[in-house]
Amino acid sequence: MSQFNTDYLILGSGVAGLTTAIRLAKALPNKEILVVTKANKSESNTKYAQGGIAVVWDKLDSFEDHIKDTMIAGEYYNDPEVVKMVVEEAPDCMRQLMSWGADFDFNNIGEFDLGKEGGHSAHRIIHHKDITGFEIERTLLEQVARLENIKVLPYHFGIDLITDHQLKDADTKHTNIRCYGAYIMNQKTNAIEPYIASKTILCAGGIGQVYASTTNPLIATGDGIAMAYRALAKIKDMEFVQFHPTALFEPEQSPSFLISEAVRGFGAYLKNKKGERFMLDIDERGELAPRDIVARAIDNEIHTTGERHVFLDCTHLDYDAFIKHFPNINDKCLAIGIDIRKQMIPVVPACHYACGGIEVNTNGETTIEDLYAAGECTSTGLHGANRLASNSLLEALVYANHIADHVIAHVDEVKPVNVNAPDWNDDGTSTPKELILITHYRNTIQHIMSDLVAIVRTNSKLKEAAKHLRYVEDSTRDLYVGSKLSVQICELRNLNTIANLIVEQSARRKTNMGGFYNSDLVQAE
Structure with a gap:
């Protein structure tokens, strides 16, 4: 089995991963940056971001x-210095993108x-129509294509990080775990x-596919957090x-089509089947209350009326x-027979974003040595x-820059990585005859997650x-241990x-706060 060596290994090709790669490549032209992504190089949560960047x-x-708006939305659970x-x-991030x-x-x-x-x-909110993420992804990929020291490997899947645990008999409770790269499936x-690297950077996106209804693409299976x-x-x-309050109601569709929050910012109203604007009774900000409040209000409206949206x-x-502002949303509505001049758009909340993830400091460093992370996985x-x-x-851009700045500032202090990772051992496994x-x-x-661990929990x-x-x-573990690995099993x-x-x-x-709401806690108060 071959072992590949690179200077910097980046897992993920969204805004965080590509921005980090570009910054490193331009500042360190003699270093090789390898970007690994499990789908094509443009597929990421970034690509589907409609609204824009708050600046x-x-x-x-x-x-x-x-700052105040961010703290209020986060119910002051935020880190004020980070905000x-x-x-x-x-x-400055916007000037860099432009x-x-x-x-x-x-x-x-x-x-x-x-x-x-x-x-x-x-x-x-600075935006490009209703496809801001697509425009940013296009821009970043064009920059990557011009930099010879960046190599992008599409259709390569990160399975596990390589740390001391794989390289030697180590006490898995010790505090100085070091990352040396990752096992990657072609x-x-x-x-x-x-794939061995002096620094590994996880930019592997979100978790939306853990729920039945999500605005996230099929690749959003929490790979970075799990690794x-x-x-x-x-x-x-x-x-x-x-949970984003307004995903287009299309049963059995995954991912769900997002009706951007900017549509409500543009003046759209949320109404129930009777045509009543129910948000005005919930919050004085109406449709423009923070997402957790709007999503819970819609969830309550659906449960109390028995309607599906x-x-x-x-x-x-x-x-x-x-x-002019929302051409793609308008086109999507027309495609399913909705003329927004005459008909209202059916919407439901859908899993949209993970506020938690891998703990990092302001340099993007994780609690594992030589492992950084940025974007939604953090x-x-x-x-x-x-x-x-x-x-x-915005967060992804800022942290990508901080990671690049930190790596560049300490480039002369990098410890040499002279390791021979063990071959991946799949002896005794077999290819499943069917994937059902x-x-x-x-x-x-x-x-399970949509029914029991969604907007309102008990x-x-x-x-x-x-x-x-x-x-x-338990069943997944049996499959994993006994099978030749595939992306499907790993996801x-x-x-x-x-x-x-x-x-x-x-x-x-x-x-209870923000995106977490347990109704039993309300009753206990």
């Missing part, structure tokens, strides 16, 4: 207001067409080989799962302006208990979820890990 740009806005750092570095060729929307007087979203006290050949957990990195705040009413909006302290809309792309069991267990996890639901997940985990293994982390950390939390 203080308008003269009437202020850093203090953006201040990210908010104040946002304008210098690389990113195109954003301007108004008729040549200024940014700033949008407003839930939880924001000002217009501060999906075209199914070969599993070690880090198995390597004994600290994972925190997994109970804070953000609520409606987003755009019929009163300027249609030409709507098309817990930085920015989001607290609930992410403020359009702060996620994997599909069955994946669907089972998704329905102690009994959490206990029941843990019980059912133990059975699935199932990771989804098991993510589901259990959410349930375990939910069971430990005794206070």
Whole structure:
């Protein structure tokens, strides 16, 4: 079996991974950066981000207001220093993206067409129509293509990190675990080989596929968090799962089509079947309350009325302006027979974002030596208990820059990596004759989580979820140990890990806040 060596190994090709790669490649032209991604190089949660990037740009806005809005949305569970750092570095991140060729929307007087979203006290969302993430991904990939010292490996899947545990008989409880790279599967050949690097950077995205209804793409199976957990990195705040209030209601569709929060910022109303704007009775901010409040209100409306969805009413909006701002949303609605001038859009909450993940410091360093992480797979302290809309792309940009800055500043202090990783041992395994069991267990996890560990939880639901997940985990372990590995089996293994982390950390939390809500705790107060 071959062993591959590189200077910097990056797992994930979204905004965090590619930004880190670009910064490192430009500053260290003699170093090789390898970006590994399990689908094609453009497939990531970044690509599907509609709304934009929250940036203080308008003269009437202020850093203090953006900080306050972020803290309020996160119910002050945020790290204030991290919030201040990210908010104040946002304008420079935008200038960096624009210098690389990113195109954003301007108004008729040549200024940014700033949008407003839930939880924001000002217009501060910089966007490219309703496909901001797609535009950023395009920009970053064009930059990558110009840099000869970046190599991108699509259709390569990270299975496990390589640490002291694989290299020697080590006490797995010691505190100085070091990462040396990762075992990577080439999906075209199914070969599993070690990739060794002086620094490994996890930018492996979100967890949305652990739920039956999610806005995340099929690749969002929590791989980075699960790999880090198995390597004994600290994972925190997994109970804070953000559900986007307005995913298009299309039963059995995964991922769900997102109706951007910016549509409500543009003036759309949430209504029930009777045509009533129920949010006004819940929060004085109405449709523009933070996402956790809106999602719970919709969930309550659905449960109390017995309906399967609520409606987003755009019929009163300027249609030409709507098309200009949201062309893809309009096209999607027309494709399923909804003319937003005459009909309301059926919407439901869907799993959207993980506020918790791998604990990192402000340099992006994890609790494992030589392992960094950035993006949705991390817990930085920015989001607290609930992410403020359009702060996620911003967080990824800021932390990618911090990781690059830290690596560059300490490039002369890098310890040599002279290791020979053991060959991947799959003796005694066989290729499954059919994949129906994997599909069955994946669907089972998704329905356990959606039914028992979603927007509103209870102690009994959490206990029941843990019980059912133990059975699935045992069955998955048997599959994993006895089978030639495939992406499907590895993703199932990771989804098991993510589901259990959410349930375990939910069971430990005794206070409702943000994306975590246990109705038994309300009754106990």
